[in-house]
Amino acid sequence: MRFVTYTQDSLPSRVSPVGMLMLIAAILLGSGVLPAVAIHFEPTTERLFTLLWLVMYLGAFLGLMFRHGINWISWLLRYRILLVLLLLGTAASVAWSLDARVSAERVVHLLGTSIVAFHIGFSMPLLTTLRVLAVLLGIAILASVGTALGYPALGLESYEGVQVWRGVFISKNDLGFWSAASVLLFITLSESTRELFWRVFCFVMAGIAVGVLIMSQSATSLMAMLVAGAVALYLYISIRFQLGFVRMVVLAVLMVAIVGLAIANIDTASIVGRTGDLTGRGEVWRQTWKLILDQPLTGYGYGALWFPTGETLRIQESLTDFSWVVYHAHNGFLQVASEVGLPLAMLALLWVVQQMIEIFYCQYQRQQAGVLFVLAFSIAFLISNYSEARFLISRELYWILFLALPISMLRQINDTRVPQGSMAGGARSTVMPGPMGPPGTRHGAAMMHGAMAAAPTPSAAELRERPWLAPRQSARFGAHGSSAAASDPAGAAGADAVVRNTRTEQYSKRSPGEGRRAATALKRSSIGSAGIGSGIVDDGSQEHDDAADVEAEQDVFDMTHTSFDDDRYDLDFDLDFDDASATDDWVDPPDERDR
Template identity: 30%
Template sequence: MSAWELAVRWRAAAPRVSGVRLLEGVAGVVLVLLFSQALVGPLFADPANPDASAVLRLIWPPVYAVTLLLMLARPGAVLDHLGGAWPILLLVGLALASMLWSLDPGVTLRRAIALVFTTLFGIWLAAAFSWRELLRVLAAGFAILAAGSFLAGALVPGFGVMQEIHPGAWKGLWWEKNTLGAMMAWALLAFLAAGALDRHYGALWRALVPLALLLVLLSTSKTALLASLVAIAGTGSIALARKGFGFAALTMSAGLLGVLALGFVLAIGPGVILEMLGRDATLTGRTDIWAALVRLIAERPWTGFGYGAFWETDGGPVHWVRLATAWDVPTAHNAWIETALALGLPGLGLALFVYLRALVGGFARLFAGRETYWALPFLVMWGVISLSESSMLQQNSLVWAVLVATAVKLSAPRDQA
């Protein structure tokens, strides 16, 4: 008997428990909150070395165990979605295999295992919920995070507002302002998309949009503000495109011209974009980091330095990067360079395939399916943020889990949203 037949028989024989859907929804919201690393991280971990926190080390194993139990409760649905997740699983498998050539095999193994479970959580989200239910879970989680961040900033400014670096900028439930800004940009999109999909609570989700936008502004993160504008413009453009052929042609032409203009500017003068974001042409030293890292990638183009190990090996090549840039660089601040650094050019190519495959799937649903109000703007926003943040293959990261869930659902047959 095949594994598929066993899963079907198991599902058919399982007792029907009332309230299971509600319990799954609650579990989904709780896991969204935990993977966001809100509150717990700032309270119990050093932002420079969160892996050293004993509290976090105790929290994650039960989270992974719950994720496995939730997947085992829906074996058929999970197996249905694993086929569409093959490039993601291959990429995660490469991260795990990189232990064989890593600068620090122990660090790579530990972080790759965490990445596996983060990815499994994303696959479970895709398998367990329809698009409408998934947006409900995400919007509910983000609503709690938005309310908590607002209360932290308004009532406990010593915790919720930055005091020394960037004084006055709100950081909410996280370590610093940019994380609050990024999370609230995702929240804004989740509220807009849930408002479009959810017939019962759409008005509630739309009412939360101003709160998310307010927190983006209070964070003073210009990148988050740009992402928020993409969310608003993206959902608006999809609505216009569906009004008729004329609107569709205008929207798609404007989008194409925008992409071409962005590519042209990035090719001949990225400083223009950086100045628009209120930064100098080195983007707080990031272009200097990228130049140094590209040279190092060229030294190990086919393997990279191992998943999660490059920045943790002080005696390794990271020493020369920090010496050249004259500051304690923590990450590549670019998802694609970070991936090539860890997994070499094969990993970079596979990561690009994962992203572009999902993006094509999002565009394919431009004129059919309300899920496009989430999927397409999310992928565009993620692509923009990936240019300045290491957002690919991040262990214990809500954004990576949601990217996995979105990509996997786009590769599966359409459900009734």
């Protein structure tokens, strides 16, 4: 299992217009806002939305292929192999499904929805995604207030004899979940701006969302928001104020103890307006678990048992003793296990653990508002699956965001420490397939030439203290090498010597293996820079030169790629989509805290 973080910076990429349209369409359709309003006034439009989803699937796939080639597939196989296996296993369940036609149709929608999520994750910056989401959810929340107060036929629904708010969403639970998500979103986005007006606006919208959440009487969403908010607040305080390990542990123990005492001594079911069995969910869970024990390895086929239609209701009635139509298992894990079997359900849990580790680590590394919401949303989504089945569901926004946000987080632009026009901005390039070149093209190297020519040459003293400011004069850059090196080879060679000595000294403080790899990489870098800077051509055999290239490549590959079980490294993984060209930066600049 491989874990990935965004500890490498990347060059800015333009927002894809197709990605923006895909994001807006996914929010409006996946949240249920557009279908709920349209079907209320014209029920025959339901088929139109199915067609729109199919167009989105095709557009997302073509967009990924044209923009990223097969690099996105390589990335998924490398860092999301558990998710890939889960989706493939779900597709294979069509073979043993109780209704193969229905399962095949719903598998197509699940795979298509996942491709839409991948397209958003690979094409849209994280903060842009969150701001678009905030605008559209904010409009939906305000529209829900208006319909609940002014148009009850659409904005209200009956629940156990009581009129509760549904707004412009499909059900009160959807309104509750997205109201809870809006509270977390607006609070975290308030940290992304310094303007007082927008901060106040975010808090006002968060307050409105809290009121809508209460009026929806969605107990699960309320509990999910409170728990996710508490965890996010704990991490924000502990990291923002740089609490030590002992203080963090003490604070965590105190929070867990307080929550535990509250649960043990307070009738929480009454507080959230539910009976002890969560409004009949206990009976659903018991019968679902019985179904799982009858078919533990394979399940009954994806989509064949739950969300029944008029044609498939017979399957549920023949297998269960429900006295009413049960649309889902009211638990994400139980539903996945009953549909595709316990082995794939356990695989899904492993993938969730992997993704949560990445999110926690990213939040620990660099505290940013966007990452904090990804963490809070993921926790709220997982908690909501305790009493609602929202995992592995097609054509739903929460599944799209659960896939897309972590990918966008890992690829987000983080060049705030690199001055505009500096050499470091070009040196720290990564393979980011995009509009600047074909998939796999390293456009950062193309920008380096102009940056090096415009930037002043640092002194030897500055290079000793800040070696990452030195021009990279590796043979890899070819004609993009430093113009200063061509005009003054002696000075360039002296600067390179200072940098190599400083870097070797830094890496000699690490383990012997790391020191040898750094020395090999720097030696190879020095050969390349000598050839470019002074015009000297190595007259050695091509075979020897290629062997040295391979050796240096492997050394740096070992330094930047590893698996989770290698305890010499601290989860610092490469984010490049093309592994063959992921090692242009021989030695990464140290983090600000390391300096």
